[in-house]
Amino acid sequence: MSIAIVGIGFGAMLLLMFLSIPIAVTIIAVGGFGGxxxxxxxxxxxxxxVIWSSLNSNTMLAIPLFMLLGELLLRGGIADRMYDAMAVWxxxxxxxxxxxxxxxxxxxSATSGSSVATAATVGTMALPALQQYKYPxxxxxxxxxxxxxxxxxxxxxxxxxxxxxISNTSVGQLFxxxxxxxxxxxxxxxxxIFLFHGxxxxxxxxxxxxxxxxxxxxxLIPPLVIFGVVMGSIYGGLATPTESAALGVMLAFxxxxxxxxxxxxxxxxxxxxxxxxxxxxxxxxxxxxxxxVTISMTGAAQAMTTWIAGFELGRLExxxxxLLFYVVLGTFMDAMSMLVLTVPIMLPVVIHAGIDPIWFxxxxxxxxxxALITPPVGxxxxxxxxxxTDGGNYSDVIRGSWPYVVVMVLFTISLMIWPGxxxxxxxxxxxxx
Amino acid sequence: MQRFTHxxxxxxxxxxxxxxxxxxxxTLLRKLLSISLGGIDELGGYAIAIAAPLAFTVALFDRAHxxxxxxxxLFPRKLQAVLDVASIVSLAAxxxxxxxxxxxxxxxxxxxxxxxxxxxxxxLIWPQGLWLLAMATFPLVAVALSFRAMRLLMRRxxxxxxxxxxxxxxxxxxxxxxxxxxxRETEVHxxxxxx
Numbered sequence: 001m002s003i004a005i006v007g008i009g010f011g012a013m014l015l016l017m018f019l020s021i022p023i024a025v026t027i028i029a030v031g032g033f034g035g036x037x038x039x040x041x042x043x044x045x046x047x048x049x050v051i052w053s054s055l056n057s058n059t060m061l062a063i064p065l066f067m068l069l070g071e072l073l074l075r076g077g078i079a080d081r082m083y084d085a086m087a088v089w090x091x092x093x094x095x096x097x098x099x100x101x102x103x104x105x106x107x108x109s110a111t112s113g114s115s116v117a118t119a120a121t122v123g124t125m126a127l128p129a130l131q132q133y134k135y136p137x138x139x140x141x142x143x144x145x146x147x148x149x150x151x152x153x154x155x156x157x158x159x160x161x162x163x164x165x166i167s168n169t170s171v172g173q174l175f176x177x178x179x180x181x182x183x184x185x186x187x188x189x190x191x192x193i194f195l196f197h198g199x200x201x202x203x204x205x206x207x208x209x210x211x212x213x214x215x216x217x218x219x220l221i222p223p224l225v226i227f228g229v230v231m232g233s234i235y236g237g238l239a240t241p242t243e244s245a246a247l248g249v250m251l252a253f254x255x256x257x258x259x260x261x262x263x264x265x266x267x268x269x270x271x272x273x274x275x276x277x278x279x280x281x282x283x284x285x286x287x288x289x290x291x292x293v294t295i296s297m298t299g300a301a302q303a304m305t306t307w308i309a310g311f312e313l314g315r316l317e318x319x320x321x322x323l324l325f326y327v328v329l330g331t332f333m334d335a336m337s338m339l340v341l342t343v344p345i346m347l348p349v350v351i352h353a354g355i356d357p358i359w360f361x362x363x364x365x366x367x368x369x370x371a372l373i374t375p376p377v378g379x380x381x382x383x384x385x386x387x388x389t390d391g392g393n394y395s396d397v398i399r400g401s402w403p404y405v406v407v408m409v410l411f412t413i414s415l416m417i418w419p420g421x422x423x424x425x426x427x428x429x430x431x432x433x
Numbered sequence: 434m435q436r437f438t439h440x441x442x443x444x445x446x447x448x449x450x451x452x453x454x455x456x457x458x459x460t461l462l463r464k465l466l467s468i469s470l471g472g473i474d475e476l477g478g479y480a481i482a483i484a485a486p487l488a489f490t491v492a493l494f495d496r497a498h499x500x501x502x503x504x505x506x507l508f509p510r511k512l513q514a515v516l517d518v519a520s521i522v523s524l525a526a527x528x529x530x531x532x533x534x535x536x537x538x539x540x541x542x543x544x545x546x547x548x549x550x551x552x553x554x555x556x557l558i559w560p561q562g563l564w565l566l567a568m569a570t571f572p573l574v575a576v577a578l579s580f581r582a583m584r585l586l587m588r589r590x591x592x593x594x595x596x597x598x599x600x601x602x603x604x605x606x607x608x609x610x611x612x613x614x615x616x617r618e619t620e621v622h623x624x625x626x627x628x
Contacts, residue, residue, distance in 0.1 A: 056478040080614070124611065278488045279488030279498075
């Protein structure tokens with residue numbers, strides 16, 4: 001297959017997508033039709049078996065379980081008080097409540113899995129306090145929008161699960177690989193706040209007794225326990241990611257019941273919401289696995305690899321090109337679409353260049369995070385702006401968020417230079433350290 | 434139709450919760466008492482294969498399948514409406530494509546009397562039969578919605594098409610989240626008042 005045909009296929013997909021045809025349809029239209037053109041019905045006939053085997057899989061099962069876990073924590077109101085708890089502990093740092101925004105978003109989105117829910121909840125909790133203490137608006141909104149992106153990198157992450165399925169890499173390893181970069185990126189955000197907004201909230205005079213601080217800390221227990229059990233059971237070799245998700249669901253169920261919030265309506269709402277978001281993710285995953293069949297049978301990935309190898313780029317040069325490609329793509333494409341569309345074709349290219357697929361998974365997910373806060377299509381920008389009650393301009397949130405895009409790009413470059421930051425934990429756990 | 438899709442959502446949630454209980458019990462027994470119930474993995478695989486099409490249907494009814502509308506938002510309203518109808522019809526085509534392959538897979542399983550290569554040696558026709566049934570809900574709803582969309586298109590009812598088949602704006606999603614947050618806050622206040 002020639003590179004021109006690959007280009008035409010990718011172009012056709014983009015065209016259909018920009019005509020607002022559902023992503024799942026565009027992928028199958030190009031993948032299925034392309035496969036039929038090249039190999040006729042035998043290739044298309046294989047697809048039934050692929051649909052069954054891709055759905056009948058334990059990795060696929062982890063997706064709705066993590067979604068249900070997030071819904072229980074969110075709708076059960078377990079995570080709502082996290083902001084107040086973070087604020088009393090972090091409010092005195094230079095930059096004050098802006099650190100609380102980052103920390104709460106990190107913890108909240110790591111458990112809820114939805115950036116809309118994270119930004120809506122944390123934003124609603126945070127903005128009145130930020131206004132009361134006269135924090136500048138743009139940096140406040142920026143910290144909320146950027147903080148909300150961290151959840152898709154810090155495990156458990158549905159984006160990493162989807163990457164693991166498409167690339168056939170270990171989800172446990174991917175989850176391990178996400179921890180250090182996730183925490184370092186959160187820390188980088190805080191360093192940025194410390195350096196550039198260290199005086200924000202200086203008027204805030206609050207002296208909270210330690211006993212009150214400790215009392216507030218109880219709101220952090222459920223998310224931390226769930227995070228600890230889910231991740232601990234995977235890393236301790238006690239459970240697979242799917243089993244850990246089930247353990248997490250049971251714990252969340254227990255916390256909601258313990259808080260006296262368990263009722264029929266809540267369970268119905270959680271079920272429908274989990275079905276809705278899981279359906280959205282699973283369908284693109286299934287069609288992307290079907291596209292994988294076409295790509296591997298038609299030699300599209302091989303053609304792309306040969307073409308890119310022809311440029312004789314070094315590892316770093318290739319990664320800089322990919323960084324630019326993804327940042328541009330992310331300005332107009334949503335994170336999940338970007339992931340399922342590009343990974344099947346790009347993965348063989350990066351493996352050929354000697355890049356570890358686990359490392360590449362983290363790289364792609366950081367690119368997805370950037371996509372969430374780059375205009376014009378930045379979901380978190382829309383949501384954080386929507387939470388404002390002061391009727392300010394949309395440009396404020398863009399102004400507040402772009403420094404975080406710069407931080408993320410610089411952070412990604414540092415991961416490119418020191419890949420060990422990503423690979424250290426998974427290598428150690430796999431006994432390769 | 435809303436009741437039907439909500440029922441599918443509830444079945445989905447209930448099956449995931451039941452599976453979570455089974456998997457948790459199995460994991461704890463295996464790790465703490467070295468007892469394995471066996472086959473939970475296999476059961477989980479069948480359960481998600483059967484539940485996934487139900488989730489596709491719920492997402493379809495709630496207009497949650499991902500669409501990129503940044504460019505089409507700039508189009509005239511009529512053209513947007515035509516693309517909205519094309520989207521739902523294309524999803525119906527996808528659902529029929531899935532159903533066609535599900536039927537083919539089940540027919541193959543039936544004729545070869547296929548059995549799972551697992552300790553349970555499950556005759557695959559059982560889980561795949563249920564899978565086919567679940568797979569049928571997706572085109573059922575998708576085709577019904579397509580007919581409705583086409584009727585609206587013939588009536589040139591652009592506003593209704595946008596309302597029912599357009600992509601939900603981030604504002605709509607945010608409003609739903611904020612409303613839910615308000616409900617949770619009210620519940621907390623009521624709970625505090627009771628204690």
